[in-house]
Amino acid sequence: MSNFKMITYRPEGVYKGPHFFILNKGLNSGKPLKKPCPNCFVISCNSESEKESLYWIVYSLHQGKQFQIALVGSVIPFIRKSDLIKIIADAQKVTSHKPEAIKRTVSSLLQLEQQEENYKRIQNTLKQLRQVLVHQLIKQ
Known part of the structure; x- marks a missing residue:
């Protein structure tokens, strides 16, 4: 299981090392992105292989609509950072074997x-x- 860090994306921020982005607002919340957008989180990893593995786990979760249950908000749905981290960590435990x-x-x-x-x-x-x-x- 990897130790990733998740922070809110800031356009002025500099993100070094292996990382990717996750959309956090709208019905596509949880979608992994290669390039940032205004409403996303940044996931930083320790290695490129860890990033690839985590990216595809998040991709699978998104395709399987696993983030839908964690969406909150009545007008513009969004996913909380803590909920996203929990869902990803649970999926990592299942797939680590x-x-x-x-x-x-x-x-x-x-x-x-x-x-x-x-x-x-x-x-x-x-x-x-x-x-x-x-x-x-x-x-x-």
């Missing part, structure tokens, strides 16, 4: 992410092609 399963799952998730990026590129190319075809029709 399965390092090979984590590696396999992370590998599969990375492949899916690459495939999703490929589909986005294809979709953008199709959109551009559609625009060219319509533009050619109008010019004639």
